[in-house]
Amino acid sequence: MSDKEIIYRHSRAVRLTHWINALVLLVLLMSGLQIFNAHPALYLGQASDFDKPILAMNAVRTEDGLKGVTTLFGREFDTTGTFGLGGDAANGYQRRGFPWWATLPGHRNLSMGRRWHFFFAWLFLLNGLVYLLWSLGSGHLRRDLAPSGEELRHVGVSVSEHLRLKFPKGDEAKRYNVLQKIAYLLVALILLPLMLLTGLAMSPGMDAAFPFLIDMFGGRQSARTIHFIAAGLIVIFVVIHLVMVLITGVWNNLRSMITGRYVIEPTEKRP
């Protein structure tokens, strides 16, 4: 036990903004799916070409009754029960994109979904600004997140170690490893700001105030599609993040994100 070391891993600002962000992103995701369900189709360009959605979830009447059909780039998939059509014959079918258990509120209510979404979008913005300004001011970004040239050169080694579920110990565990740094930077500096900008690009008011928002993403419907894809990428990040939290010592990780304290396992010394 004596060679175990406890370090102060996460500052108060990181811990606070992390948990606020976790809650805010969950509400934004679920209320976002509610909004998506009001018109469960995505398009490219300035306007909706209803004949050519790149993604659409519809309930379609066939000879065998109602079916949920998801169209992706013109290919049709039967997604009855998952996307397009939910429920069953006994309790009645529901036409909807995503299942109602994934949305907020948990039944069709676009106006409430919008209210949740925009209120939490403001929290998201404020929390994100606090995090970014603090990260710049305190040196967190430069000290803890920016990967060094040395680290980037050895990114392949880190990938292969991760694939073998071999994680840094000892002194190396006191810092984020290079894959963590890249993942966190991609999310904090690219994906989350992209969510904000594509979200604003869907606002007719903001489009009039800042026409570059429309051009930046190639049109409002493209912005809506990118908003959806970026949200999906964040979900993938969160899933990987949670898996990593679980397999690299869930209690140590959780404690460090709550109290800041993190136990460094000594480098392996086999008895």
Place this chain on the structure above:
Amino acid sequence: MSGQRKLDRRGFLARGLAAVSTALLGGCEDLSNQSWVRRVLDSAETLTRVTQEALLSQQALAREFSEAYISREFKANGSTNPDDADYVAQAKNGFADWKLVVGGLVEEPLEFSLAELRTMPSRTQITRHDCVEGWSCIGKWKGVRLSTLLERVRLKPQARYIVFYCADALGRTGTAADKYYESIGLADAFHEQTILAYEMNDRVLPVAHGAPLRLRVERQLGYKMAKYVMRIEAVESFIPILGGRGGFWEDRGYEWYAGI
């Protein structure tokens, strides 16, 4: 730590997470129905409106497109064929006897026939129509600027909102309480692109899109752009009108300020 205990802990954690998420989501469900939550959530609407008003200069125009961008299919949403008896009769003779009534807090209440509106200076714009549901269509609109009419009737100083009363009833009962109506503030009312359109894509405005006259408020969402406009009223407050929130959809939970 033994492997067994580790597993127990994981099981405990998984159950705990499930419980927390159920409580959170179920909680949000209940919360949606509580009035104080509604008030807190509604505060974002004010924040959004004030911010956008600060960012939007009075002159800032919504993007206008070239003819090539006009949507082949412009979705007609909401009412597409009002069954109001007066409306049906007027539609039958091409709205020849139809008159737009402009009144309320104005110095000189006036009525305008469709022919008169067509002789007034017009504006043509190809703009994007964004539905609250998420889709967009691009169409070409020709009409008279709302500001032109308001300058003719001269607003009284107390007037703060312009209310539009429509021929269509979207609600279930089809009574006066379910008639479509909308309201906008004076900044939007006097905006260059705020027009009462009588033509769409170089043709007489079709019934499905609001004949004989529909409002265009290009910096807000589609539900603000009332179709089948019959009467315009300048008011100091829209609270006494129908549900008191300034519009048909507003009375049913949607934001009055639909700039987002």
